[in-house]
Amino acid sequence: MNDEFDIIIVGAGLVGASFALAMKDSGLKLALVESVAPTAPAPEWISRVFAISPGSIEFLGESGVWQQFDAARIAPVRGMHIHGDDGKLSLAFDAHQSGLAELAVIAEVRQMQHSLWQALQRQENLALFCPARCASLRLQEEIAVLRLEDDRELRAPLIVGADGRDSWVRSQAGMDAEPAPYRQMGVIANFETELPHGDAAWEWFRVDGVLAFLPLPGKRISIVWTAFDERAAELMALPPDEFCRQVQEASHSALGELKLLGKPTAFPLRLLHLEHLVKSRVALIGDAAHNVHPLAGQGVNLGFQDARELAKVLKDRGPQPDCGDFFLLRRYERARKADILAMQLVTDGLQKLFNNRNPALKLARNLGLSLVGSLPWLKNGLAQHAVGRHLIQSRTSLFSGS
Template identity: 50%
Template sequence: MQQFDLIIVGGGLAGASLATALRDTRLRIALVDNQPPRAAAGWDARIYAISPVNAAFLEAIGAWKHLDASRMAPIRAMQIAGDAGGALAFSAFDTGVSELGWIIESSLMACELWESAKRQGNLTLFCPASPAQLEFRHDAAILQLGDGTVLSAKLLVGADGRDSWVRQAAGLAAINTPYGEKGVVANFSTEKPHRNIAYQWFRDDGVLAYLPLPGNRISIVWSTPDENADALCALAPEQLCDRVAEAGSRILGGLELLTPAVAFPLRLMRVPQTVAPRLALVGDAGHGIHPLSGHGINLGFQDAKELAALLAATQPWQDIGDERLLQRYQRARKEETFLMQTTTDGLRRLFREATPGLRTIRNMGLNLTNGLPFIKNVLVRYALGAL
């Protein structure tokens, strides 16, 4: 049996960032994953909007400076359109910052975090490897891998995604609410420059976002009912380009497909209990939100930051797997996670509801907010992580 202080199951963005954030601690860490990340061929269709507070976290753990700046695009402004004339606009200039966030490929961050983890003197990688059996004893978590290797640690962290094996093996409940929607993602080159503006349209057939990539390129996320998502993915490239351009009011002119459209099912997932004796969940293993806010991985990075700070501050005599200690992590993350889940779910419901008169009211709300600089500043400062 190999002894560690901490076992992290899942080497994705949340798990790898947690490991890297603990690089200068006394903790002996095991990181388990079934395969290392791979750089995308061309442009990765899976992208994230990284808030400034999480860019600062990535900088603090040494990853940000190694990211390829030529593959990252700053967001200078954001324009939101309702489904009946409502509009809301944010700009970095008006807020007094240089950018509202950055659009970055998932694989770009994943590969850099993985390389950082591989260089850590206090970390042992088990990859390729998969968890097979999990047992919690009063003084340790015991994890057996598929090849028979047995690991022991004071604390085990589940960072293995929304269908978390760890969460299920530990018996922690997850309340899933399917949306009956899929998120369609694809990348395009554009006829007109996007000027680093992110666009979002609340439409009758879902929510469409244009997110700027370097050069005249964008990535889209179209959250739409299952049937429409499947129909979009079945279109020929030229038809898809025309459909996406038309849905975006041809604001960037014609489009040319760079990566095929891919759809993934959407659901709200609440996990009432994200810690237990010798166990903590981070990232998508502990929560799931609608992608219209782009906050999913931002929540995951903040999970990693909070848990890393808690563990790094412990004394050698403290038990890092003590549930009383881990409850501090759960309390610290509960409010932001609940707020983002409730807000994104509420917005989705508001713009999917067909009640007579509601369309007018919700679009008036966008226009009213757009005319109130103080309220706009509060909203954007929260998105930036400045509140």
């Protein structure tokens, strides 16, 4: 059986799904291929949570899906405390002082995926292929032909790779680049805390990695501890009591005693920079297009902005009938490259600066953090840049619960 579409999207993770939704009023016929259907959210808290920036909330709000998220499972971040490896508080962000309602919100991945999936199932210009596995991709002069393992053939002038860090589309299209492994894992876990977090996030830049606390509703937090492979393996092997003790010690007991909720999990980290995000008939978005260190919590936020920009380029294409035209797709690439590169340079630079035992660097990095903290114009500028400057005009809250 053959199916003709205007755009085939491979991958319905947060980025691919948000792109498909952003294209709902485009008048184009979409196919979305996903190998694994998302599972329904559970009452217990899962440790996969993301910091979502106001720019991303605005994007998700445009297609009406942000409003569908369960507000009781979302926490605002109104302050941020960053500590250098001299143990002192070096930098503090306050949403109000930076002219913002909040710096970010923390949301559960499974909740977001579920709401997106439900919206996709109601989308009229979209055909969902799930569960479906890709077998082969042929890029011809005017068309991309995707064959699925059940022998169904999907044809469209454009295929969008939104299939994550090990993107099959990227490798089939010959757009792969060598990733640079950090030799680190991101260890994530949820805790109940003795003291209230006060809607604040914490970050400790340590020689053995970066420990971040993200607030969840109530007296709960989610942590991401990015540590070198050996240390991460050590952390993962600890009995729960000892794991709690080590996290508490590394955080200088900022939130008092910690009680582990569920089991910790770990993800390998790497940097992936592609020279090109597009070629004729192909565009990459999200982790298929870039991998960044999670210390700034910006991976999926970069992906949402890719989805938003690609949708805008395609919807504003005017008389150009061909969605997969190279010069049209180049507009998307040009619009996204600087933002992606800047985030990769900042996160990679911070990771290298702090995970280094050179004493001269230790002094320089802690002085650097204190200097930023002592210059309000620079600090507020950084906060505003991180959330998207255009959102600063109005100080209204994007957090649906406030």
